[in-house]
Amino acid sequence: MSTAHHTLAAEDFTGYLRTYHADAFDGSEPVEQVWDRYHLPEGTHVVNGKVWDRKKLLRDIESRRALGAPYELHVHEVNVEGRLAAARYTVSTPMLWKVQSATETAVFAEIADDGRVARTTTFATTGAGWSGAGGETTYDSAARPAPGTVPAPRPDAGVEPTPAQDPAHFLHAYYADGYDSALPVAEVYDRLFTPDAVHEIGGKTMQRSGVLKALEEGRTRKHTYPVEVHEALRDGNRFAARYTTSRGGKPSKTQEVFVFGEFAEDGRVRFARFLLEPDHGAL
Structure with a gap:
């Protein structure tokens, strides 16, 4: 297996992105088993405006595994409120020297009661990129202020409340x-x-x-x-x-x-x- 602990979306959405991709790309377990560990089998998933059924999603994992290439996962942004999560991340695969095939993905997800992902709506674009995070700082959940810590507008801020x-x-x-x-x-x-x-x-x-x-x-x-x-x-x-x-x-x-x-x-x-x-x- 590729990971010692399989982090579900409800535990830590950043951790879920990392362990899911590790298990999906590893190839040591059946794709059906990996997918169902992290997602409801009957969940709804939309990718670039089109509904992807479970068969298509599993075929996409198989295609990635068939490359037999290493990858880098860079998580740029994660937002979680209740059972909703939104994230933006990049998966890069080496091509030549420091040039990589980079797929930038943004996803909105709903988390089910059992901690798995119930549905997603995703944008994904693929193009050539450079090795590394593309100039962006990797997401650090410890740097995010706790919910509710943003102060209300100050009366002396000089602008109308927004x-x-x-x-x-x-x-x-x-x-x-x-x-x-x-x-x-x-x-x-x-x-x-x-x-x-x-x-x-x-x-x-x-x-x-x-x-x-x-x-x-x-x-x-x-x-x-x-x-x-x-x-x-x-x-x-x-x-x-x-x-x-x-x-x-x-x-x-x-x-x-x-x-x-x-x-x-x-x-x-x-x-x-x-x-x-x-x-x-x-x-």
Whole structure:
């Protein structure tokens, strides 16, 4: 066996990611046994917008085992609230010298009463990468503030109290107010984000000036983006949400988005990474 202890999702979601991948890629146990140890056999799993049944999931494990290659697992972000969990991680496989095939995955999961994963919704994209964590700091659960430790906005903070402490409320306000031409765009931004907030949108990093420009351009084109939040959770000062939005509410313009972020002490958002529905390079 590949691991001495098989950590279930309810015990430690980071540990589950590590032990599940170790057992799945090891090859010393039947894939059915490995999968059912960590997941409900009848669970529902969606990968890049498509339902994967148990047969397809097991076939994917078999394909990875057939490579017979070592791997590196880098867990970047983990958020857990109650029986919901969200994580972002990368699995890399050596190709040539320090170049690797890297699959970046973001997953939202519901944990069953028995500690196993009941369902997942996943984005995954594969491309060439470099050995290591890709410049990111590996996730350290010990560095995460305990739930409930983010202070409420201070009366002297100089900004209007913000809904950013609630991820779903923040997303609705960002899309509704951000594209509302009747509201000063800079005031909207400064109500929701800290001045030094960093945004990563579809892999592109932006700060205040870039976001303001994008919002202004959207307003000029009279764009609107209704939002439907499917899952949202907060873990200390971190949050994650899965939602869909569409330009003008048109079904043909609908896109699913995963967001991982952090709150500042005054309740505003200081970092947000928006993962857009994958197309090129998606599994």
